[in-house]
Amino acid sequence: MPTSDESINLEYAERSILTASQFERIGGMVDALLDSNPFYRKKLSDSGIGSSKDVTTESWTQLPYTTKSELSDDQIAHPPFGTNLTYSIEQYHRVHQTSGTTGQALRWLDDETGWAWFTGGWVSVYRGAGLTEADRVFFAFGFGPFIGFWSAFDACREIGAMAIPGGTMDSAQRLRAILDNEATVLCCTPTYALRLAEVAESEGIDLAASSVRVTIHGGEPGAGLPATRARIESAWGATCYDHAGATEVGPWSFECDRREGLHLNEGAFLFEVVDPDTDAPAEEGELVITNLGRVGSPVIRYRTGDRVCLHPGTCACGRTFRRLDGGVIGRLDDVLIVRGVNVYPSAIENAIRACDGVGEFAVDVFRRGTMDDIEIRVEAEASNAGSVCEEVGRRLRDALALRADVRAVSPGSLPRYELKARRVNDHRGSV
Numbered sequence: 001m002p003t004s005d006e007s008i009n010l011e012y013a014e015r016s017i018l019t020a021s022q023f024e025r026i027g028g029m030v031d032a033l034l035d036s037n038p039f040y041r042k043k044l045s046d047s048g049i050g051s052s053k054d055v056t057t058e059s060w061t062q063l064p065y066t067t068k069s070e071l072s073d074d075q076i077a078h079p080p081f082g083t084n085l086t087y088s089i090e091q092y093h094r095v096h097q098t099s100g101t102t103g104q105a106l107r108w109l110d111d112e113t114g115w116a117w118f119t120g121g122w123v124s125v126y127r128g129a130g131l132t133e134a135d136r137v138f139f140a141f142g143f144g145p146f147i148g149f150w151s152a153f154d155a156c157r158e159i160g161a162m163a164i165p166g167g168t169m170d171s172a173q174r175l176r177a178i179l180d181n182e183a184t185v186l187c188c189t190p191t192y193a194l195r196l197a198e199v200a201e202s203e204g205i206d207l208a209a210s211s212v213r214v215t216i217h218g219g220e221p222g223a224g225l226p227a228t229r230a231r232i233e234s235a236w237g238a239t240c241y242d243h244a245g246a247t248e249v250g251p252w253s254f255e256c257d258r259r260e261g262l263h264l265n266e267g268a269f270l271f272e273v274v275d276p277d278t279d280a281p282a283e284e285g286e287l288v289i290t291n292l293g294r295v296g297s298p299v300i301r302y303r304t305g306d307r308v309c310l311h312p313g314t315c316a317c318g319r320t321f322r323r324l325d326g327g328v329i330g331r332l333d334d335v336l337i338v339r340g341v342n343v344y345p346s347a348i349e350n351a352i353r354a355c356d357g358v359g360e361f362a363v364d365v366f367r368r369g370t371m372d373d374i375e376i377r378v379e380a381e382a383s384n385a386g387s388v389c390e391e392v393g394r395r396l397r398d399a400l401a402l403r404a405d406v407r408a409v410s411p412g413s414l415p416r417y418e419l420k421a422r423r424v425n426d427h428r429g430s431v
């Protein structure tokens with residue numbers, strides 16, 4: 001095991017040591033931000049923080065949150081990069097951009113040290129999934145401005161693995177590249193892993209017989225859903241690992257070989273879970289993150305909008321980092337309230353993917369009169385469309401108490417996604 005990456009050493013540390021390390025780094029960061037980061041100098045000063053001495057484990061929860069809309073407003077007021085910059089602009093050498101699916105796209109800059117820290121987060125992902133220098137990692141990713149797997153690509157070098165870029169290729173070309181290079185690991189969104197499996201089947205390629213032994217997913221929830229995970233593993237004959245991160249935050253989680261929840265990378269971040277309505281600490285609620293190694297473009301107490309549930313026990317792998325049950329449950333702003341019942345799109349996905357014979361699916365929610373109606377289209381072969389629809393309807397009723405109008409559409413007729421699948425459309429706001 002390498003010893004150069006501090007976050008790896010902390011994975012097994014006692015909690016008191018971990019907390020002391022986190023606050024030591026926060027102290028250094030706070031002093032740097034007060035000195036030269038206009039965005040956080042104002043936020044911290046306005047809260048009465050004059051130096052790192054004012055920040056303690058006790059006073060921490062009095063610090064203000066940071067929200068995405070604040071960051072977005074700051075970039076609009078101070079284009080193009082905003083004022084959350086600690087160093088002179090010449091020191092930044094990477095720019096990435098959020099996908100903008102939940103509002104204005106954010107541009108995010110990284111300096112050399114911040115990018116090395118970001119890459120270190122992916123080293124934890126790789127170590128958790130058991131990758132070594134013998135692995136060849138294929139990236140089914142477009143390598144556009146979205147940060148996605150750019151840092152994952154760089155992190156291969158850190159562990160000595162081979163990185164194979166799969167940009168500007170269609171699905172068939174990517175499959176060919178995976179086979180020709182004898183890739184052992186696939187990195188992509190969970191949706192796209194299923195899409196590649198679909199294309200492989202139509203091309204007569206037996207993926208389970210390929211050399212791919214591990215798949216690692218990010219960019220959207222899904223790989224933490226038991227039914228989606230089972231489909232990916234069955235199609236690829238590989239072990240599937242979930243990961244969650246964000247452009248403005250960093251790669252904040254990884255799974256270990258026990259795969260019993262998503263480990264929070266507490267060596268590189270400080271995490272809080274709060275009730276989204278009262279802000280009180282909670283076991284299930286919104287994840288709030290402070291990153292500890294990206295001083296050039298940091299976030300402090302950032303409201304991620306991700307709903308999570310902390311796992312109560314410690315992990316059999318020996319790591320002391322806490323875990324999230326089922327990864328990210330959903331986005332707080334994505335929750336559907338259908339006839340008074342809260343439903344996350346991920347829960348709908350898990351129920352549908354558990355049904356054999358379903359390809360892609362789409363969910364539409366309407367208001368008709370005073371009633372909410374949920375319609376689900378599932379791709380199924382005509383020969384078993386009736387039984388597939390019946391099973392999808394039954395699973396949604398049993399698992400979610402959700403009554404939906406389910407109908408079958410022809411295989412291949414619904415949209416395919418490479419990044420950030422949008423299968424749920426709520427039409428109620430527009431009526």
Ligand SMILES: [Zn+2]
Binds near residue numbers: 258263315316
């Ligand atoms: Zn573990």
